[in-house]
Structure formats: C-alpha cells, structure tokens
Amino acid sequence: MSIVLGCDVKMSAEEFRLLRDMIHEHCGIRFDDDLKYLVERRLAPRLALHDLGDFTAYHRFLRFSHDREKEMEAAVELLTTNETYFFRENYQLRAFSEEILPELHDRNRSGKRLRIWSAGCSSGEEPYSIAILVLESGLFHGWNVEIFGNDISQKVLALARGGEYASRSFRQTDEDVIRKWFEPCEKGLRVSEKARKLVTFGHLNLLDERRISLVGRVDVIFCRNVLIYFDKQAKLRVLRTFYDRLGRGGYLLLGHSESLMGLTADYELVHLEHDLVYRKPEGGQQHGWSTKIGDAS
Ligand SMILES: C[S@@+](CC[C@H](N)C(=O)[O-])C[C@H]1O[C@@H](n2cnc3c(N)ncnc32)[C@H](O)[C@@H]1O
Known part of the structure; x- marks a missing residue:
C-alpha cells in the first residue's frame, strides 16, 4: 500500500514493480530500481487528476478502466526522455551524407526511390536534419524521397509537425545551414518548406509489430538514443522488426x-571512413532473422 504524506503520495516497492512491468510490456522502456523516485514523481499528477488515493489504485486504473489505453499514453508521455537537437552526432551524419547516400544513389538509380525511417524521432530535429542532408547532397533531384519520423509520444509529434524550434535545438547547427534551410518565426526558426515536404510523421510504438509492418521497405533506419532505455528482450524485438523492414544492404544507425554487441550477429558492422555503422547483409533473407529472443547472453 502507498503511504500518504500530506499531498505527496509515496510509491511502495511493490507498486513500483507493478507499474514498471506494465510500462515495460507496453513500450520496452525499463526503469531500474534506483529510478523509483522518478516514476513516482512523474506519475503523481495522474493520481490527483483521476482522484485516486494511491499507486495501487492507479495500477488498477491502468489495467482495467475504460480509459486504460488513453491513460497508458499519458503515462508514457510523462516517462519518456525526448532530448534531441539538429545535426546531433555530426560525424555519423557525415558518414551518412558522404558515404551512405552516394551508395544508395547508385543502388537505387533505376527505381529512383529513397526511403529513410527515423525511429523515435522525438520533436523532429533528426528527420529534418536528414532531409536537409539529402537535399544538400544534390543526388536525388526528381527522385521519390520519403523520410518517415515516428514516436510513441503525441506531444513531441505535434511539435515535429509544427516544424518550429527555439535556440536550444540549434546547439550544433552551422550558421550557413540555418540561413539556407530555416526562416525566422515567432518561436525562433521554422524549417523550410522544401525540407518539410520530404518528411511525414506518425504515431507508432516500436513494439507494435503489426502496425510497423505498414512502414514498408526502407533503405536506412536511424534509431538513435532510443534503445538505450530498453532492456535486452525489448531491444531484440525492435532489432528484429528493423531487420524485416530494411532492404538487403540497408543501414541501421x-x-x-549504443552497440549490438552481445545482442545479435544478424547485422554486419561496417567500417566507414567517418563512423562505424550496422548493415543488413547483402545476402540477408528478407525474413531471415536468426537470433532467437532469449538467446543472447
Ligand atoms: C532521447 S529521444 C531521441 C531522439 C532522436 N532519435 C535523437 O537521437 O536525437 C528518444 C525518443 O524515443 C521515443 N520512444 C521511446 N520508446 C518508444 C517506443 N516504444 N516507440 C516509439 N518511440 C519511443 C521517446 O518518446 C523519445 O522521443
């Protein structure tokens, strides 16, 4: 049972375990025991909102109430970490634009189609950075270029669709890139129409394999700073889904x-000049995932 102190409701160890397991099952994010305080603090406002006396009642609400799906979404909104900014991990983006894009240009030349997925895109800085790099490369005029950004949080997706950003999103963006690809707006800077047109956003849980099959075949998946919050089992589920979505020779960034060491050998590690990246082998089966969930030690 929870202990009520004034208006602060404390979460017991058992309540923490129940809630943590439910959240993990839903979206893969794992909270270790030392993060109980964080889960308690972030979820406490939900108790007040629903007029619930303790976290046992909240757990019941999440499990059985009519609004349980909506409430799980609200809980996940409060528990995800959405930190991001434009051109994050610049050396990797250099590998992408100088080494991966030219290769994909040659490989996809006949169909003139390029498809990139930013999985766990937060407020959109990552997929818009990708769009700018694709445009800057000058390789894909007249191609069908699609960049898909997805996230489990509706709140960050609304920001992403708005495409307007304050200065903290530009801590690693060159002045000339800003001049060329952004225009001033009330909030700070808005992504240019040309870059925005390449990107679409969708609400998607990376553990929802059924809905993810709608994503179709992609050439590159960016999944950066998302799986670090998942445990091994959830990581393996997502990596298997990515494997199925990637075309042969497709890249996983x-x-x-983050690394796949100790998780799976189904992707090959490629030493590019600017970075180490993962790739689905050229000879890989479209549904040939060999690592069994539970295998990796
Ligand atoms: C730290 S941000 C990373 C943003 C961007 N990829 C980057 O590296 O800058 C992690 C994002 O993953 C999202 N996320 C966490 N679990 C998810 C899941 N199961 N399905 C989809 N998105 C998820 C979070 O909502 C959050 O916006």
Whole structure:
C-alpha cells in the first residue's frame, strides 16, 4: 500500500514493480530500481487528476478502466526522455551524407526511390536534419524521397509537425545551414518548406509489430538514443522488426553509445571512413532473422 504524506503520495516497492512491468510490456522502456523516485514523481499528477488515493489504485486504473489505453499514453508521455537537437552526432551524419547516400544513389538509380525511417524521432530535429542532408547532397533531384519520423509520444509529434524550434535545438547547427534551410518565426526558426515536404510523421510504438509492418521497405533506419532505455528482450524485438523492414544492404544507425554487441550477429558492422555503422547483409533473407529472443547472453 502507498503511504500518504500530506499531498505527496509515496510509491511502495511493490507498486513500483507493478507499474514498471506494465510500462515495460507496453513500450520496452525499463526503469531500474534506483529510478523509483522518478516514476513516482512523474506519475503523481495522474493520481490527483483521476482522484485516486494511491499507486495501487492507479495500477488498477491502468489495467482495467475504460480509459486504460488513453491513460497508458499519458503515462508514457510523462516517462519518456525526448532530448534531441539538429545535426546531433555530426560525424555519423557525415558518414551518412558522404558515404551512405552516394551508395544508395547508385543502388537505387533505376527505381529512383529513397526511403529513410527515423525511429523515435522525438520533436523532429533528426528527420529534418536528414532531409536537409539529402537535399544538400544534390543526388536525388526528381527522385521519390520519403523520410518517415515516428514516436510513441503525441506531444513531441505535434511539435515535429509544427516544424518550429527555439535556440536550444540549434546547439550544433552551422550558421550557413540555418540561413539556407530555416526562416525566422515567432518561436525562433521554422524549417523550410522544401525540407518539410520530404518528411511525414506518425504515431507508432516500436513494439507494435503489426502496425510497423505498414512502414514498408526502407533503405536506412536511424534509431538513435532510443534503445538505450530498453532492456535486452525489448531491444531484440525492435532489432528484429528493423531487420524485416530494411532492404538487403540497408543501414541501421544507432546512437554513439549504443552497440549490438552481445545482442545479435544478424547485422554486419561496417567500417566507414567517418563512423562505424550496422548493415543488413547483402545476402540477408528478407525474413531471415536468426537470433532467437532469449538467446543472447
Ligand atoms: C532521447 S529521444 C531521441 C531522439 C532522436 N532519435 C535523437 O537521437 O536525437 C528518444 C525518443 O524515443 C521515443 N520512444 C521511446 N520508446 C518508444 C517506443 N516504444 N516507440 C516509439 N518511440 C519511443 C521517446 O518518446 C523519445 O522521443
């Protein structure tokens, strides 16, 4: 049972375990025991909103109420980390524009189609950076270029669709890029129409394999600073989904602190000049994932 102190409701260890497991099952994010305080603090406003006396009642609400799906979305909004900015991990983006894009240009020349997925795109800085790099490369005039950004949080997707950003989003953006691809707006800077036209956004949970099959085949997946919050089982589920979505020889770009070591050998590690990236092997089966969930130690 929770202990009520004034208007502060404390979360017991058992309540934490129940809520943490539910959230993990829903979206893959894993909270270790030392993060109980964070879950407690972030979810506390939901108790007040629904007039619930403790976290046991909140857990019941999340499990059984009519509004349980809506409430889970609200809880996840409060628990995700949405930190992002334009041109994050610049050296990797250099590898993308100087090495990967020319290769894809040659490979897809006959169909003139390029498809890129920014999985866990937060407020949109990542997919818009990708769009600017594709345009800057000058390789894809007259091509059908599609960049798809998805996130589990509706709040950040609304910001992404707005395409307007304050200065903190530009901590790593060159002045000439700003002059060329952004225009002033009340909030700060708005992404140019030309770049915006390449990007579409959608609400998608990376653990929802059924809906993700609608994404279609892609050439590159950016999934940076998302899987770090997942446990091994959830990471493997998502990596298998990515494997199925990638065309043969398609690239998977993770955040700089993330690696597939100890998870799966189904992707090959490619040493590009500017970065190490992962790739689905040229000879890879379209549905040939060999790592069993639970296999990796
Ligand atoms: C730290 S941000 C990373 C943004 C961007 N990729 C970058 O590197 O700058 C992580 C994003 O992943 C999203 N996310 C977490 N779990 C997710 C899931 N199961 N499905 C889709 N998006 C998820 C969060 O909402 C958050 O916006």
